[in-house]
Amino acid sequence: MATDKINNYSIGDNNFESVMLTLDQTFRNKHDCYSFSATALKAGSVIEINGSLYPVTQDVTLPDMTSNKYLMAVPTSAGTFTLLATSTAPTWSDSKQGFYGTSTTANYKYIAVKEGSTIYKYNDRPFYVGAIFADSINMSGNITTAGNIACDNITTTGDIACDNITTVGDIDCEDITCDDIDANKLDCYTTDIRNYTPGTIMEIFIKKPTTVLIYDPYSSNRGYIEMNVNGSYITVLSENDFPYPLNPGRYRLRPEGGAIFRFIGAYGTTSISDVF
Numbered sequence: 001m002a003t004d005k006i007n008n009y010s011i012g013d014n015n016f017e018s019v020m021l022t023l024d025q026t027f028r029n030k031h032d033c034y035s036f037s038a039t040a041l042k043a044g045s046v047i048e049i050n051g052s053l054y055p056v057t058q059d060v061t062l063p064d065m066t067s068n069k070y071l072m073a074v075p076t077s078a079g080t081f082t083l084l085a086t087s088t089a090p091t092w093s094d095s096k097q098g099f100y101g102t103s104t105t106a107n108y109k110y111i112a113v114k115e116g117s118t119i120y121k122y123n124d125r126p127f128y129v130g131a132i133f134a135d136s137i138n139m140s141g142n143i144t145t146a147g148n149i150a151c152d153n154i155t156t157t158g159d160i161a162c163d164n165i166t167t168v169g170d171i172d173c174e175d176i177t178c179d180d181i182d183a184n185k186l187d188c189y190t191t192d193i194r195n196y197t198p199g200t201i202m203e204i205f206i207k208k209p210t211t212v213l214i215y216d217p218y219s220s221n222r223g224y225i226e227m228n229v230n231g232s233y234i235t236v237l238s239e240n241d242f243p244y245p246l247n248p249g250r251y252r253l254r255p256e257g258g259a260i261f262r263f264i265g266a267y268g269t270t271s272i273s274d275v276f
Contacts, residue, residue: 040061070114204252223254
């Protein structure tokens with residue numbers, strides 16, 4: 001068969017042909033060396049499964065991987081292996097030194113993964129194609145890239161330095177340094193002037209020193225800014241067109257009519273996520 005096992009000798013027997021074939025494959029640096037076309041595991045490949053070598057003498061057609069991204073080599077009792085697609089991610093095995101299944105599939109070796117229309121050898125999968133395919137990234141160091149990071153969530157105790165970050169989830173880290181970042185709804189610095197007309201009492205949180213003034217060019221509407229001190233609010237600003245520095249803390253905006261609160265160089269967040 002196209003996937004016959006060759007190292008089927010044991011201590012004490014005289015199966016010299018098997019020994020020679022195994023040494024020949026090792027000598028030619030064919031230990032666990034394989035490649036794919038779009039539809040097949042290529043002839044000339046050699047697959048190692050749990051210490052056994054299987055040379056591939058004919059192209060082996062790949063199974064349907066439409067709904068299953070991982071490809072496993074499954075050894076059989078006949079001394080061959082077959083290919084099986086699965087959607088279950090592998091587990092690293094220290095004893096086998098490879099990626100394998102668990103429980104009833106513990107001896108099934110993961111040899112490839114399909115990303116889009118491309119099939120990668122499993123150990124070659126991560127970084128060289130310009131993307132990271134992983135369920136999560138947890139690190140205590142830095143992420144530095146000249147390109148983009150696109151993911152659902154980034155969590156790091158170090159820095160993220162990049163040209164662009166695109167995420168539909170959370171960014172949780174000690175520091176973000178980027179060439180261009182939208183400060184809207186994020187806890188970070190902006191040199192913009194942000195006008196906000198709450199229309200009703202609104203609580204905000206100032207993260208770092210911010211300049212604010214109450215501004216209304218069309219009427220005499222007033223507003224008040226109150227700071228939370230030990231659970232109670234005290235008024236810190238109630239004058240029109242008077243710039244006032246706000247230190248980090250918890251504040252409350254109390255407008256009269258359409259009073260405008262103008263924030264300059266703002267750090268802050270709000271529960272309704274439409275101020276900063």
